[in-house]
Amino acid sequence: MILPPDICLFSSFKNFPFRGLSYTKLLLLMDNNTQNYCYPLLQPYLPIHQKVVVPAGESHKTIDTCMYIWQKMMAYGLDRLSLLINLGGGVLCDMGGFCASSYLRGIAYIHMPTTLIAQVDASIGGKTGINFGGYKNQIGAFYTAQKVWIAPIFLKTLPHNILYSGFFEMIKHALIADEKYFNQLIHTPLQEACLSIAYITRSIQIKHVIVCKDFRESHERKMLNFGHTVGHALESYFLAKKKKITHGEAIAVGMICEAYIAYRKEILTYEVLHVVVKNIYIYIFHIKISLEEIDVLIQYMQQDKKRKKKVIYFPLIRGIGKGVIHRAVNQTLIASSLMYYRNIVS
C-alpha cells in the first residue's frame, strides 16, 4: 500500500532519516510520558537537539502550555529555519503543530506520533490546535507537517486504554470509506488490529485521500468528523467534570449516537445500525450518561465549530463505508440518540 512521500512508516527508530533534514536548530517537544517511555528509545539515534517537556494530558492542551513552549523556542534561539519535532500523542501533536504554525509566523515541524490515535489520525492532515474557553480545538491552524514519521513500535509503550483509543478512529475511517476494511477490523482481535501495519497504513491512506480533496474542511473532510459532534461534546464535558474518558471512547459513543441519527433520518437501515452498534458498544458500555447530562451535552454541541447558525449539521453514514456530510439534525433527535445510547448500555 502506497503512502505520500511526507508520511513514512519505520520499523525501527534507527531508520528515521535525520540526515536528510536541513535546519538551523532542532527542538524536541515531548510530554512527561513520552519523555519517560519513548525518548530513551529514540535518543541514541537523534542528532544534536534541545528539549522541551510539557505535562501530559488533554487538560494541558492550553494557551498557557503554548506560551511555555513559545518561550522555550525563543530561549533556545529558534529561527525561521529551525525545526520542531513533536514526540507524543494527539494532544501533543496538535499543540506542537499550533506552536510551530504561529512561532515567527510558522516554522517547519515533524510529527513523531507515539499513540495509535495520533499515528492513524491526529498526525495526518495538518490540523493543529488547542482547547480554549472550555471547548476542544477552538484555537488552532491548518498547517501541514513537513514530515510525519510513524514508528508503530512506539505503540508497545502504551497502556491498553490509550492504545485502544486509536482503534475507534480506525473504525471511523472504515465506516465512512471502506466496508472491506471494516469487516477486517471487526474480525481481528483488538490488540492485533491495533498493532497491524496494514491497518495503520490503510487508515492513514483513507484520511490522506480525504484531506487532499478538501484541506480546509469545507466539504468532504467533514466526513472525518463522524462520531465527533457528540464525541467532542462528551469529551469536553468529561474534561470539565474531571471524569476520565479517552478520545476514542468518546467518539465511539458518538458513532453509536450518530449511526442512530442516520437510522432515524432514514439514510441507514436498522440492520446496518445493528452491525455498527454491536461491534462498538462492547468496548464502551462502562460509559454512562445521566438524563440530566443530555441537555448539557447538547449545549456543548451548540458551541462546537461544526455548528452553522442554530442548526447543527452532522456528517453521518448511509451504509458501511459510505460517509455523507451536512445533514441538519434537530435537538430533539440528538437527545433521542443519547437516550438510545443510554438504553443500550444500561
Add this chain to the structure above:
Amino acid sequence: MILPPDICLFSSFKNFPFRGLSYTKLLLLMDNNTQNYCYPLLQPYLPIHQKVVVPAGESHKTIDTCMYIWQKMMAYGLDRLSLLINLGGGVLCDMGGFCASSYLRGIAYIHMPTTLIAQVDASIGGKTGINFGGYKNQIGAFYTAQKVWIAPIFLKTLPHNILYSGFFEMIKHALIADEKYFNQLIHTPLQEACLSIAYITRSIQIKHVIVCKDFRESHERKMLNFGHTVGHALESYFLAKKKKITHGEAIAVGMICEAYIAYRKEILTYEVLHVVVKNIYIYIFHIKISLEEIDVLIQYMQQDKKRKKKVIYFPLIRGIGKGVIHRAVNQTLIASSLMYYRNIVS
C-alpha cells in the same frame, strides 16, 4: 493605477460593498481610538454586527488581548463562516488578523485600516501577529484578508505623528522599488504626500507585487524589511522602556542606519547615502540613542526573526529604488551605523 480585486480604495464609507458579503455573523474589532473617532463615521453604513473593543497601542498587542478577543468571538457565537472586521491601525490589524487566523483554525476577515501605515503597509500581504516575550511579532501567521477596504478619509481623524508614521513606510517602498516615486515623495509637502490617493495606491502596488512573488518571505519579500532590523530593535527597546516612538520613526532611524551599512559595504555610494539621509533625518532628529543603548539594541536584533544562526542578515539598498536581500552584517558595523546616526542627530 490598478490594484488587485481584493484591495479596494473608497472615497466614502457609504461605498463599502457590505451587500456583496456572505457570512453567518459579523464582528467588528476596534480599539478605543477607532471606537471614538472612526466608528461613529462608519456606523450608519454597517450591517447588523457585534462589537469588541480593545485598548489601543503596541503595548496591548499581546496574547492576553487575543484571549479577550477569542472569548468575545466565542461569546457572540462566531462560527467558521463568520466574518471579523478589523477597524484600526497596524497593531489592531495585525492582532485581529492573528485572532481570525487561529479562531476555529481560521475564519475570514476584512481589514479596514484607519492609519496611513496600515493603509499602505500593514494591511497588505497577510502578515498577522502579536508581540511576545518582549519582541515584536514573535507569534503570528501568514493569513490573507478576504478583503482590504481602504478609506483614505479615515486619515483625517489622525494626530499628525500617527499620520506621518506611515510616510516612512512609503519612503521605504520607494527606496526599495521605485526611484521616480521617491523623488515625488520628497518633493511633496509632508501632509499632502500622506493624503495622496496616488501615493497610497502606488505604495500598495509596490507591496502587493512583492508579496505576490514571495508570500512566505523566503526571498524578495525580505526587502520590505529594509529599515526594520534596526527599527524593530529600537521599537521593542522603547516599548520596554515606555519611551514614545512611532513605528515609522523607528524604521526611519533604521533606514538611515541601514543605508549607512549599505554604504560601508560598498553597495551604495556616498552621494546616494547623503540623499537618503538628508530627506529622512529632518523628521526624526529628536530621537536620541545613548552610547550604552547601542549594545542593548544589538542584543534585541539578535532575537529578531530575520536572524539566521549568529550572523544577522539585512535587506539593504544598492541605489534608490533598488532593494537587495540577505547581506551578512557583523555587530561592529551595526554599532558603527548607530554611531553614525548618533552623530547626525547630535
